[in-house]
């Protein structure tokens with residue numbers, strides 16, 4: 619069943635740009651400790667698209683995600699969410715934008731230990747003073763397989779279940795874009811596959827927009843496209859990736875040096 623009709627995402631049409639980096643550079647430190655983590659990166663993430671970001675360790679994947687999500691400042695160039703230039707926002711506006719328009723799934727799940735699974739899932743909406751759409755919430759909770767666990771606290775859940783709470787939390791508020799950093803990093807392969815299948819489905823049927831950093835070619839194969847970074851630059855892009863094709867591309871980084 620398609621959920622698109624029942625749960626239209628109203629914010630912007632599919633195909634509109636959900637996030638964009640334009641000649642974005644990020645430099646950490648100065649003098650001998652200076653590191654150019656991102657070197658004039660230009661890339662777009664369209665609404666209703668699932669993009670994986672891959673590349674060798676230290677290539678700038680997390681930095682790109684953090685700059686686009688307003689968690690880190692840019693040194694030059696621009697990062698936008700929709701039409702909003704993040705550098706033009708003050709701290710409070712930035713906090714509000716992250717709260718209202720962006721969902722996050724990090725490897726450290728950042729669940730609050732004193733709250734139940736359900737309270738963790740609805741926390742961002744509670745803080746924003748928004749009432750969850752019960753029908754939508756039920757669907758998200760059911761799809762991530764948490765229906766019988768909603769009154770449990772994080773310490774009473776397995777790592778995989780905690781990760782699913784974190785994903786449900788990101789999806790429940792129906793943000794314009796979800797940034798996920800190694801969302802399957804702590805899961806066994808079966809739980810990981812379930813989670814990725816769910817993310818894929820939320821993009822296909824619900825026009826959710828997802829940007830996911832991963833090292834795993836199998837995880838990347840669930841995306842619509844893969845962006846490859848090396849030494850802080852976008853060096854390649856692959857549409858309709860397969861795990862084998864992604865693995866082959868990653869091997870070329872190892873075999874021929876980082877920018878091959």
Ligand SMILES: Nc1ncnc2c1ncn2[C@@H]1O[C@H](COP(=O)(O)OP(=O)(O)OP(=O)(O)O)[C@@H](O)[C@H]1O
Nearest residue numbers: 646647653654655674675676677678679680681682
């Ligand atoms: N806060 C920081 N201060 C100084 N240098 C940093 C900081 N954060 C990242 N870097 C450097 O910027 C570069 C890019 O780091 P980033 O974490 O974005 O890479 P990555 O591709 O996500 O790596 P990994 O796959 O290992 O997680 C690296 O050389 C890293 O050492």
